[in-house]
Amino acid sequence: MKFSVTVTLKKDVLDPQGKVVHNTLTNLGIDNLKSIRQGKFFEIEVHEIDQKKAEDKVKEMCEKLLVNLIIEDFQINKLQ
Amino acid sequence: MRSSVIVFPGSNCDRDIAVALEKMQFKNQMVWHKESKLPKTDLIVVPGGFSYGDYLRSGAIAGKSLIIDEVIKAAAAGCLVLGICNGFQILTETGLLKGTLLRNKNLKFINKDVNLIVSNNKTKFTSKYELNQILKINIAHNEGNYFTNPQHLEKLKKENLIAFKYCDEKGDINKDSNPNGAMENIAGIFNDKKNILGMMPHPERMIDKTISNSDGVNLFSSLIS
Numbered sequence: 451m452k453f454s455v456t457v458t459l460k461k462d463v464l465d466p467q468g469k470v471v472h473n474t475l476t477n478l479g480i481d482n483l484k485s486i487r488q489g490k491f492f493e494i495e496v497h498e499i500d501q502k503k504a505e506d507k508v509k510e511m512c513e514k515l516l517v518n519l520i521i522e523d524f525q526i527n528k529l530q
Numbered sequence: 531m532r533s534s535v536i537v538f539p540g541s542n543c544d545r546d547i548a549v550a551l552e553k554m555q556f557k558n559q560m561v562w563h564k565e566s567k568l569p570k571t572d573l574i575v576v577p578g579g580f581s582y583g584d585y586l587r588s589g590a591i592a593g594k595s596l597i598i599d600e601v602i603k604a605a606a607a608g609c610l611v612l613g614i615c616n617g618f619q620i621l622t623e624t625g626l627l628k629g630t631l632l633r634n635k636n637l638k639f640i641n642k643d644v645n646l647i648v649s650n651n652k653t654k655f656t657s658k659y660e661l662n663q664i665l666k667i668n669i670a671h672n673e674g675n676y677f678t679n680p681q682h683l684e685k686l687k688k689e690n691l692i693a694f695k696y697c698d699e700k701g702d703i704n705k706d707s708n709p710n711g712a713m714e715n716i717a718g719i720f721n722d723k724k725n726i727l728g729m730m731p732h733p734e735r736m737i738d739k740t741i742s743n744s745d746g747v748n749l750f751s752s753l754i755s
Contacts, residue, residue: 464632464635466633466635466636466637518590518623520628520630521632
């Protein structure tokens, strides 16, 4: 079973990289740009057929290592 | 006094700190991160560098290594623990110190000598310094922007758990003297029991007037006294 995990900085944490990307896109003439937050993306496959169990496993991976819960939020999505 | 320096793949200040410790008469041992036991020790140092190439987040992988369980146990039993630069980042990843180190606000790797003010000199790490003494110590990091939640920040201030703050030559603590955007200009913090110190600046680089200055010496002499 395959999942994606998206990790983003929490709302109240400053994201200087996102800000620079935002400014650069604006300089390239892209208008109507409201905001950009930069994050991380993981694709994770687990040997498990039970979706609930597999999701719990991925959540455990996030909490144990992939995400710094002080500054980051995460979102798990099932891919296949 | 016995010291142990933990070495990870990518540590690069481990030998500098060993030289500093030996110069200050510590009996030092280097401990590879795959060891499952610590030698008998009074001080554990987690050195600077780029453990695991800063993969995932600075200090994240090193913070889960085998030896770290032993460091956590020793710290709980009262052993002194000093984390410098990447070592500070690793200690926050283990949870031994609260908060985290974000990317520098200006997105640049900063390598320069900066002014620090001693905010608490009533600890085993800082007793040989004067309160509010101004030091010049080198920083060299990309993620040194200390961040924590408002409750913990309040606690740091209230319980005197801030060790050093960035300042100017006169000791003024302001935005201009903050190199990396750290909250309240924080350069180093203690845990609740004050037996763990994490700091971004490198005191081990300031132990000899012929190559820099000797502003780092008193940190080590505080520990050994």
